[in-house]
Amino acid sequence: MIITVTMNPAIDRTIEIADFTVGKVNRIETSKIDVGGKGINVSKVIQELGGHSMATGFVGGATGEEIKKHLKDKGIQFKFIDVAEETRTNIKMVDSLKGIQTDFNESGAPVAEKNIVALKKCIEELCNPGDLVIIAGSTPCNVNHDIYLELTQLIKNKGGKVLLDADANYLMEGIKATPFLIKPNLEELQRAIGTTLEGVEAIAKAGKDIVKRGITHVVISMGEEGALFIREEGTIWAQGIQVPVGSTVGAGDAMVAAMAYGLEQEYDYEKLVRLSMAAGTAAVMTKGTESAAREKIIEIEKQVQLISL
Ligand SMILES: Nc1ncnc2c1ncn2[C@@H]1O[C@H](COP(=O)(O)OP(=O)(O)OP(=O)(O)O)[C@@H](O)[C@H]1O
Numbered sequence: 001m002i003i004t005v006t007m008n009p010a011i012d013r014t015i016e017i018a019d020f021t022v023g024k025v026n027r028i029e030t031s032k033i034d035v036g037g038k039g040i041n042v043s044k045v046i047q048e049l050g051g052h053s054m055a056t057g058f059v060g061g062a063t064g065e066e067i068k069k070h071l072k073d074k075g076i077q078f079k080f081i082d083v084a085e086e087t088r089t090n091i092k093m094v095d096s097l098k099g100i101q102t103d104f105n106e107s108g109a110p111v112a113e114k115n116i117v118a119l120k121k122c123i124e125e126l127c128n129p130g131d132l133v134i135i136a137g138s139t140p141c142n143v144n145h146d147i148y149l150e151l152t153q154l155i156k157n158k159g160g161k162v163l164l165d166a167d168a169n170y171l172m173e174g175i176k177a178t179p180f181l182i183k184p185n186l187e188e189l190q191r192a193i194g195t196t197l198e199g200v201e202a203i204a205k206a207g208k209d210i211v212k213r214g215i216t217h218v219v220i221s222m223g224e225e226g227a228l229f230i231r232e233e234g235t236i237w238a239q240g241i242q243v244p245v246g247s248t249v250g251a252g253d254a255m256v257a258a259m260a261y262g263l264e265q266e267y268d269y270e271k272l273v274r275l276s277m278a279a280g281t282a283a284v285m286t287k288g289t290e291s292a293a294r295e296k297i298i299e300i301e302k303q304v305q306l307i308s309l
């Protein structure tokens with residue numbers, strides 16, 4: 001089974017503004033609402049690919065109810081911990097003239113300690129040997145930096161494999177428990193290791209250093225430059241594919257979803273890389289935090305160019 005853990009889900013409101021100007025009244029051209037949060041986005045894409053997952057994490061208030069309703073309508077299974085605090089709303093602003101996207105993410109209200117304990121228990125009960133567990137995104141603001149280290153250890157003790165997509169200290173701490181796969185974007189990787197990396201070779205070297213620490217797969221997404229897929233056996237650079245950009249929100253999540261789905265289907269490595277890259281690229285073409293259609297992903301798969309480094 002594939003399990004997704006989203007400790008800080010969100011409703012994403014994507015607004016389009018032509019030529020956004022600071023300090024002025026800006027008129028919103030379009031406004032769109034999607035359910036989001038990284039793990040939930042992963043569940044959405046897995047469903048689109050024809051797979052199944054179980055989504056868990058915290059949800060609360062009217063926004064939390066909206067998330068549950070959407071997942072139910074889509075036929076995505078979930079077992080969330082209901083909390084008193086309202087699930088956050090994040091604003092994604094797309095400047096349709098300049099082609100620039102800006103995210104305004106709320107921190108996420110603090111959750112009670114008893115709920116953190118309940119989530120750990122829920123994950124422990126859900127996880128069985130061989131399961132793939134995706135832990136993705138930020139956490140509510142009062143959660144300790146070592147939470148992903150703790151969850152990774154718990155999941156590994158149950159025989160599960162962790163795919164971790166986190167930022168800064170949460171990523172660095174999580175790495176200490178050697179998850180099976182990590183998928184930082186370049187900025188997240190640089191923040192985690194505290195160094196700026198110039199050029200693909202330097203980025204690949206940083207990824208290889210992490211692989212040496214016992215992590216089987218390191219996937220570094222680099223926006224329009226594509227992504228590096230690094231394992232002990234070697235590094236593949238899947239080059240970026242030029243596509244019309246709707247919104248880049250959720251592109252990284254689509255890559256992680258495809259990796260999880262492909263691993264579950266036991267795809268060979270090259271097919272895994274192609275699917276992951278195609279899923280990320282197709283996600284960029286949709287508006288807001290919408291998942292791309294499976295047919296689009298399959299179509300793009302054929303265009304993926306791989307270079308061995
Ligand atoms: N502007 C773009 N044009 C083409 N492909 C893109 C673009 N931006 C992203 N991608 C594709 O999507 C993948 C993931 O993008 P990115 O590195 O931005 O992930 P991310 O920051 O983790 O995304 P998110 O956190 O919003 O899910 C890239 O590796 C690339 O294949």
Ligand SMILES: O=P(O)(O)OC[C@@]1(O)O[C@H](CO)[C@@H](O)[C@@H]1O
Nearest residue numbers: 010036037038090105137138250
């Ligand atoms: O604040 P976090 O948890 O780091 O990221 C949250 C978020 O930006 O990630 C998803 C896209 O990857 C969005 O659906 C959501 O709003």
